[in-house]
Amino acid sequence: MSIAENIEKVKANLPENVRLVAVSKTKPAELLLEAYDCGQRSFGENKVQEMVWKFDELPKDIEWHFIGHLQTNKIKYIAPFVHLIHGVDSFKLLKSIDAEAKKVGRIIPCLLQFHIAEEETKFGLSMQEATEMLNSAEFKVLGNVKISGVMGMATYTDDENQIRKEFANLKKNFEKLKSEFFTANFDFKEISMGMSGDYLIAIAEGSTMVRIGSTIFGERNYSLKP
Numbered sequence: 633m634s635i636a637e638n639i640e641k642v643k644a645n646l647p648e649n650v651r652l653v654a655v656s657k658t659k660p661a662e663l664l665l666e667a668y669d670c671g672q673r674s675f676g677e678n679k680v681q682e683m684v685w686k687f688d689e690l691p692k693d694i695e696w697h698f699i700g701h702l703q704t705n706k707i708k709y710i711a712p713f714v715h716l717i718h719g720v721d722s723f724k725l726l727k728s729i730d731a732e733a734k735k736v737g738r739i740i741p742c743l744l745q746f747h748i749a750e751e752e753t754k755f756g757l758s759m760q761e762a763t764e765m766l767n768s769a770e771f772k773v774l775g776n777v778k779i780s781g782v783m784g785m786a787t788y789t790d791d792e793n794q795i796r797k798e799f800a801n802l803k804k805n806f807e808k809l810k811s812e813f814f815t816a817n818f819d820f821k822e823i824s825m826g827m828s829g830d831y832l833i834a835i836a837e838g839s840t841m842v843r844i845g846s847t848i849f850g851e852r853n854y855s856l857k858p
């Protein structure tokens with residue numbers, strides 16, 4: 633199967649309101665270009681350096697999604713161009729993104745990452761942490777970040793009920809935050825959930841954005857570190 637065929641197949645499963653982020657981490661630029669040539673414009677990367685060199689090398693109308701764990705000292709490298717930061721998992725990180733965005737005169741869209749899985753290795757906020765942050769005076773003065781929704785990763789398991797439950801929890805968190813903090817804010821609308829192995833469940837549970845790598849580009853030839 634070609635990349636074009638893989639994308640077509642995935643897209644056939646996506647409702648109109650669900651966007652596809654093609655996760656291209658570890659893949660060479662020519663494979664991204666193959667996806668680009670069949671119309672794909674959103675790409676997801678989880679390493680700062682890799683995203684920067686791909687940005688430099690590839691067409692400038694690509695929207696770059698940062699989906700990994702972001703270190704505060706590296707924000708500056710992606711601040712000028714990143715389209716959406718999916719994994720905001722601490723207030724400290726959000727404040728640092730705001731500071732770097734300010735330096736380059738941008739407002740950077742961010743998603744709050746929630747810890748929904750059983751595994752302890754997955755990053756993310758609890759609802760209590762998120763609520764405290766959103767209620768704080770310090771949050772209210774941040775002028776260079778925009779909270780566009782939530783993101784989460786389900787447990788890596790064959791148990792579909794477990795995955796479904798975790799995605800349903802993320803959706804519940806989204807609704808709760810929406811009604812408490814973002815009722816009149818139409819930017820707060822994204823639920824980023826679903827990967828190659830579980831995106832159909834994620835869509836059934838209300839995903840608006842799926843992050844799909846191996847189904848499009850093939851298996852990655854390294855094992856993912858937690």
Ligand SMILES: *Cc1c(COP(=O)(O)O)cnc(C)c1O
Nearest residue numbers: 655699827828829843844845846
């Ligand atoms: C790698 C990665 C994906 C894509 O995973 P696949 O199983 O290859 O589709 C999605 N989201 C995050 C956060 C990732 O790190």
